[in-house]
Amino acid sequence: MPTESVSLPKNVPVCPVRGSVIYPTMVQHIDASRSLSINAIEAALAGEKVILIVSQRDKDVDDPQGSDLYDIGTACNVLRVRKNPDGTVQMLVSAVARVKASGYTRGDYLRADITPLDAAPDKAVELQALSRELKEKFELIVSGGKLNAEAVQTINGKDDIGEMADHIAFNLDFKLEDKQALLEASNVTARIRKLLTLLDTEQEVQAVQAKIRAQVKEEIDKNQREYYLREQMKVIQKELQGGEDGEDGDEAEAFRAKIEALDLKPEIKKEVDREVNRLARMHPDAAEASVIRTYLTWITELPWNTRSEDRLDVAEAAQVLDDDHYGLDKVKDRVLEFLAVRRLRKERAERGELSAEDVNKGPILVFTGPPGVGKTSIAQSIAKALGRKYVRIALGGARDESDIRGHRRTYIGAMPGRLVQGLRTAGTKNPVILLDEVDKLGSSYQGDPSAALLEVLDPAQNQNFTDHYLGVAFDLSEVMFIATANYPEQIPPALMDRMEVIEFNSYIEQEKLEIAKRYLLPRQLTANGLKSNQITFTDASLEKLISHYTREAGVRNLEREVGTVARKVARRIATGEVKRVKVTDKELDRYLGQSRHSPETENKEDMVGVSTGMFYTPVGGDILFVETSISPGKGLVLTGQLGDVMKESARAALTYIKANAERFHIDKARVDDSEIHVHVPAGAIPKEGPSAGGAMVTSLISALSGIPARHDVAMTGEMTLTGRYLPIGGLKEKVLGARRAGIKHIILPKANEGDIRDIPAHLRASMTFHPCETVDEVLSVALVGGLKALETPRDGSAAVVPPTKRRTSRRGAGASA
Secondary structure, eight states: OOOOOOOOOSEEEEEEESSOOOOTTOEEEEEEOSHHHHHHHHHHHHTTSEEEEEEBSSTTOSSOOGGGBOSEEEEEEEEEEEEOTTSOEEEEEEEEEEEEEEEEEESSSEEEEEEEOOOOOOOHHHHHHHHHHHHHHHHHHHHTTOSOHHHHHHHHTOOSHHHHHHHHHHHSOOOHHHHHHHHTOSSHHHHHHHHHHHHHHHHHHHHHHHHHHHHHHHHHHHHHHHHHHHHHHHHHHHHHTTSOOOHHHHHHHHHHHHHHHHTOOHHHHHHHHHHHHHHHHSOTTSHHHHHHHHHHHHHHHSOSSOOOOOOOOHHHHHHHHHHHOSSOHHHHHHHHHHHHHHHHHHHHHHTTSSOHHHHHOOOOEEEEOSTTSSHHHHHHHHHHHHTOOEEEEEOTTOOOTHHHHOOOTTSTTOOOOHHHHHHHHHOSSSOEEEEETGGGOOOBTTBOHHHHHHHHTOTTTGGGEEOTTTOSEEOOTTOEEEEEESOGGGSOHHHHTTSEEEEOOOOOHHHHHHHIIIIIHHHHHHHTTOOTTTEEEOHHHHHHHHHHSOOOSSSHHHHHHHHHHHHHHHHHHHTTSOSOEEEOGGGHHHHHOSOSOOOOOOOSSOBTTEEEEEEEETTEEEEEEEEEEEEESOEEEEESSBOHHHHHHHHHHHHHHHHTTTTTTOOHHHHHTEEEEEEOSOTTSOEEOSTBHHHHHHHHHHHHHOOOBOTTEEEOBEEOTTOBEEOOSOHHHHHHHHHHTTOOEEEEEGGGGGGGGGSOHHHHTTOEEEEESBHHHHHHHHBTTHHHHHHSOOSSSOOOOOOOOOOOOOOSSOEEO
16 A cells, blocks of 8 residues: 655654664654754754654664664654753654655754655555454464553554554564564565564464473472472471471571671671571572572681781891892882881871771782793792782783673672682782783683773772672772783783882893702702702803803793703612712703803904994893995995894994094095995894994994904994984893903993993903993994094005904894894
């Protein structure tokens, strides 16, 4: 049947609706809360009082555009509008016609051009048959109690079968896509066909629901009967036992007694008592009873008011830290500062000058540094020094927010988060909790655990931390949180802002030697069943083990190698081959095979075109050589796996030389007409960083001038085109690597002069440091004869002395110069 002819404006305001479809001939209330919809309603009132009601494709979109709406909607007359006190608007509309919307425009609200839809003609006989089928199906749906009496009465009062179909579709709980498809049907016949399909599905659903209800009722009747019989049995057992209550009757009372002993806050106790009362009224074998029983067990086992007494003797704590760890002076100082501050706060609190909350406040420490340098183990020593319990929570790879906050009790197998589990394990509310590997946290559709940690690590919020499983607040303000990370840049900024960073540097060789003698050797001897008099290591053997068999920032691999030697010695002793063994540096090859690393050593003589630079990696520092060769050709050739920044240093050095060629008595034409080849061994190892600028310019000037570079000088620093010498990082590691290679003269930027204090005093005494602010100062030290030799005119062209062959080390990690 054709659509009734109506007079509609061409362009009308649009009111998007979510999860609903309105059909023609309906009078319907519509609530609007979004400014987009309210502005459209006001525009309709100010105009011809016609508005387009159209559904959103995605109901979660808060600010829809034209592309977010269906093309077919309903044109409506605005009958009445009422503004509510909360700013929302309620509109009463009379739906007029199905229309097609196009040409959406957007200002403070949406407008669209509308075109009424003409329905295709219906066949009278087919429509009559479908009408009967629809009415029969509707009666079956009504008998299932799906609709209320008022809706049924309204639908049955419709004489027009099209209107009846629309009202049925509106009142039943169909999907939005199905309701929209009914609105878009070409005529009444097509609309009823689609509706009949949906009613068949609804009827099947009702049949399944009825079956389920019958099964549930049968199960409930069975449970009620069992409950009645069990209650009778309890009474019988009570009489037989002389009036004593059974164990089941005591369960709720036992929980009540435990809860009273916890001294909970009133709001927490109210929630827990409610669960106890539910348990008391519930059948012991009910599934819900088991859930409540587990919940109450968790509540009663948590340390709500149990705390360990802090041991605030700073001298004793310092002794504990020194006994457990060698070196790490900055870390130990920070921990002792924490203890000293806490002691003073406690003394002031005892005099009534501070509150208990002020005493408990403290920083959240995060230990950052390479693997194996003692970040995790020193946290355990801090707990020992404080006299607190220690809990380690490994967060590496955690991708679920529930790991921190726990699961809600509505889920099967729900349990608290790791923090609450750790507190129950500790048995006190003020343990030291180590959040290990916070930089390895992941995120997924289940949430971001790093975001959940924001509340945990905020001293202003964590006194009311609420685990999803517990559902009540637990005070975490007395917990001392310590986090560890290898890569602090991977920690989210919001989380990093709540923590105080303490950096762990890599150990120097002297520190590794002491750690091996004091901790690693005794531990490995015990682990391998050896006595101290059965195996001894010389200092030379340990030094070779450190420098030639391991290359790391920490000492994990060193301990493995010591363990390997100890096992092989244990085998010799167990077979009766020997009774005791002294391991020397010459015998290491017997136990561990050929050396795996060969540290670089200084050149034996001064050479033209070869300068010595310094680099460091997370596993320590070392020296590198910059070699320059001049040959016929053109251009600058750079080899040795150089990174972009290091290549730029070489280009900058060459530009600086060209700019000062006349002062250095270097033939500029020769520079332009030669191929200048700069190579940095070892060629297979990637190298990057700006701090090789000094070594680059020294090598190039040496090759172009023929003046040898000193072999006993190593340098680090970034140069500029104007000849300034800029600061760098990692000076301590670089200097230690240079000293190991035999270098005794170090050129460094003047701005890094303060970093020399970080180098051990006995090494500083055996080395000479040359702080420089300009490249000229660098050349004065790095070249044989200094800057004076370079600025003195030389007869003839500069000699080209190719660098001699030299063995290079095999380093396993990319170097940062």
